[in-house]
Amino acid sequence: MQFRENPKGSQYGRTLVVGHWIGGKEVGEKAKERFQSLNPAWRDDVVGDFPVGTAKDVEQACKTARDAFKAWRTVPAPIRGEAIGRLGQLLRREKERLSQLLSREIGKPLREARGDVQEAIDTASFFHSEGRRLYGQTVPSELRRKELETFRRPLGVCAIITAGNFPVAVPSWKMIPAVLCGNTVVWKPSEDSSAIAWAFASLFRAAGVPEGVVNVVYGPGPSTGQALVDAIDKGLVDKISFTGSSAVGKRVGEVAGRNLQVPSLELGGKNPMVVMEDADLELAVTGAIWSAYGTGGQRCTSLGNLILHKKIADKFVKRFLDQVKTLHMGDPSFDEDITYGPMINERFLKRYLEHHKMAEKAGAKALLVGERIKKGKEPKKFTGDAEKGLYVTPTLYDNVDINSELAQTEVFGPTINIIRVADFDEAIAAANGTPYGLSSSIYTNDPVYRHRFKTEITAGMTSINNTTSGAEAHLPFGGNGWSGNGTRESGIWVIDAYTKWQCVNIDDSGGLQLAQIETEGVEGGDPQDIDPLLPSKT
Numbered sequence: 001m002q003f004r005e006n007p008k009g010s011q012y013g014r015t016l017v018v019g020h021w022i023g024g025k026e027v028g029e030k031a032k033e034r035f036q037s038l039n040p041a042w043r044d045d046v047v048g049d050f051p052v053g054t055a056k057d058v059e060q061a062c063k064t065a066r067d068a069f070k071a072w073r074t075v076p077a078p079i080r081g082e083a084i085g086r087l088g089q090l091l092r093r094e095k096e097r098l099s100q101l102l103s104r105e106i107g108k109p110l111r112e113a114r115g116d117v118q119e120a121i122d123t124a125s126f127f128h129s130e131g132r133r134l135y136g137q138t139v140p141s142e143l144r145r146k147e148l149e150t151f152r153r154p155l156g157v158c159a160i161i162t163a164g165n166f167p168v169a170v171p172s173w174k175m176i177p178a179v180l181c182g183n184t185v186v187w188k189p190s191e192d193s194s195a196i197a198w199a200f201a202s203l204f205r206a207a208g209v210p211e212g213v214v215n216v217v218y219g220p221g222p223s224t225g226q227a228l229v230d231a232i233d234k235g236l237v238d239k240i241s242f243t244g245s246s247a248v249g250k251r252v253g254e255v256a257g258r259n260l261q262v263p264s265l266e267l268g269g270k271n272p273m274v275v276m277e278d279a280d281l282e283l284a285v286t287g288a289i290w291s292a293y294g295t296g297g298q299r300c301t302s303l304g305n306l307i308l309h310k311k312i313a314d315k316f317v318k319r320f321l322d323q324v325k326t327l328h329m330g331d332p333s334f335d336e337d338i339t340y341g342p343m344i345n346e347r348f349l350k351r352y353l354e355h356h357k358m359a360e361k362a363g364a365k366a367l368l369v370g371e372r373i374k375k376g377k378e379p380k381k382f383t384g385d386a387e388k389g390l391y392v393t394p395t396l397y398d399n400v401d402i403n404s405e406l407a408q409t410e411v412f413g414p415t416i417n418i419i420r421v422a423d424f425d426e427a428i429a430a431a432n433g434t435p436y437g438l439s440s441s442i443y444t445n446d447p448v449y450r451h452r453f454k455t456e457i458t459a460g461m462t463s464i465n466n467t468t469s470g471a472e473a474h475l476p477f478g479g480n481g482w483s484g485n486g487t488r489e490s491g492i493w494v495i496d497a498y499t500k501w502q503c504v505n506i507d508d509s510g511g512l513q514l515a516q517i518e519t520e521g522v523e524g525g526d527p528q529d530i531d532p533l534l535p536s537k538t
């Protein structure tokens with residue numbers, strides 16, 4: 001590992017040059033094929049330089065993790081929890097510097113970057129003490145002098161593949177419980193956020209997690225990521241946890257399925273927000289702006305379809321457009337007040353600029369058509385370098401049909417579609433009207449609407465009078481349909497994803513007792529005592 005001077009982007013910091021991290025050693029530093037992670041606000045700033053992980057590297061990492069599993073699984077869970085507790089302390093101590101690196105590498109506003117790191121701190125704090133629980137059960141037996149117990153056992157080698165938009169929070173949701181439960185990990189972070197991944201993984205080592213328990217292989221999805229998925233077929237991986245697009249997630253699920261493994265799949269979204277006629281409009285407008293344009297729409301929980309009751313739709317749109325004028329884009333490294341920074345990568349930028357074609361096809365009414373910010377044509381209050389960064393303005397389409405491709409497709413940029421509805425039935429049908437089911441929200445003060453929304457929405461997560469975003473480390477996070485396979489991150493629920501149940505029968509009878517076959521019955525009779533009081537039989 002070394003740090004290279006970064007002459008063109010020196011105001012941002014140095015360039016990390018590093019190899020994969022396998023069994024406590026750097027591997028592949030001299031690989032011919034390398035890739036770089038660039039600061040999306042200033043593309044001359046090379047944040048990190050990494051080898052492209054080959055199938056051989058992936059295999060080596062999986063075998064190392066398999067070896068390390070033998071010892072790690074036997075470490076008492078409270079002791080494993082102590083290491084996670086120390087990880088939390090280190091994250092807390094380094095929160096500001098990690099947040100700055102995170103912001104530099106993926107362009108997230110600093111206060112959101114701090115939130116990203118804070119989520120990992122909260123997750124470590126939750127799982128620190130979970131090492132002292134990881135409860136099983138004692139279960140009564142149907143036979144005498146026999147007792148039954150259940151235990152959670154670790155799964156083995158966990159392959160973890162993550163997207164770049166929550167580069168510390170989301171990996172922490174997977175790696176912390178996986179390690180706490182006694183598993184070992186091979187992590188392929190996003191190519192967009194490999195430097196912050198390196199920093200996060202280094203903290204596991206500093207926290208006292210033994211070498212080989214957490215291994216990191218860098219590289220692009222179609223090559224290195226695919227090699228890690230292929231490792232399931234080779235018998236090198238016992239569990240895969242994937243966060244990313246629905247298209248890739250489905251393929252990961254197929255490979256896991258044919259190996260009879262249950263993957264954790266956290267995928268895309270086209271999240272709806274409903275605003276009913278009785279809503280507090282000021283609150284709803286502010287919530288919609290944050291849901292849609294916060295993080296430049298590059299959150300899996302970003303708002304996609306804004307479903308407005310037609311009685312308030314015009315008023316809402318006017319207030320929304322007034323508030324959009326106050327938004328403030330720019331370079332997060334030098335301006336703490338931005339609403340959102342650049343697009344994370346060229347791929348997201350291209351997809352955003354191309355999504356307008358779907359709007360044309362849908363016959364949507366264009367109220368704001370987002371475009372790339374160009375030098376000399378920057379919006380008011382813009383504080384970045386338009387030529388060097390991947391900046392865009394926001395989009396708003398009105399009169400969109402929920403069945404159009406525009407309303408059915410995740411864009412992953414600052415864009416929303418307004419769908420106007422006449423009543424609650426139409427609103428909930430539109431909210432449930434895409435194949436996704438990650439997050440959702442409703443603004444209303446009517447208890448009947450609230451109750452109906454909670455019980456009828458098919459998304460895995462919903463908010464009443466709040467935005468479509470906002471996870472907490474002790475609440476289950478995840479979606480249904482194209483948004484995931486029903487497994488959940490966070491809290492006690494995620495433990496099911498990283499352990500398997502074992503049941504133990506302990507027979508102290510000294511003889512051969514056969515459950516079901518030799519189980520005692522109870523003798524009973526007719527309920528004669530109460531018979532006179534009951535109505536006569538007809």
Ligand code: NAD
Pocket residue numbers: 161162163164165166170188189190191219220221222224225226227229243244245246248249266267268269299300301410412438483
């Ligand atoms: P992506 O699927 O292209 O990439 C995600 C990860 O998978 C990256 O590490 C990538 O390198 C890897 N990858 C890509 N192709 C692969 C392949 N063939 N085999 C194995 N790995 C492969 O996703 P993206 O476009 O970079 O990220 C944005 C997507 O992630 C959006 O759809 C967003 O909604 C989703 N996301 C979901 C959640 C969630 O918790 N539900 C959180 C964050 C992001």
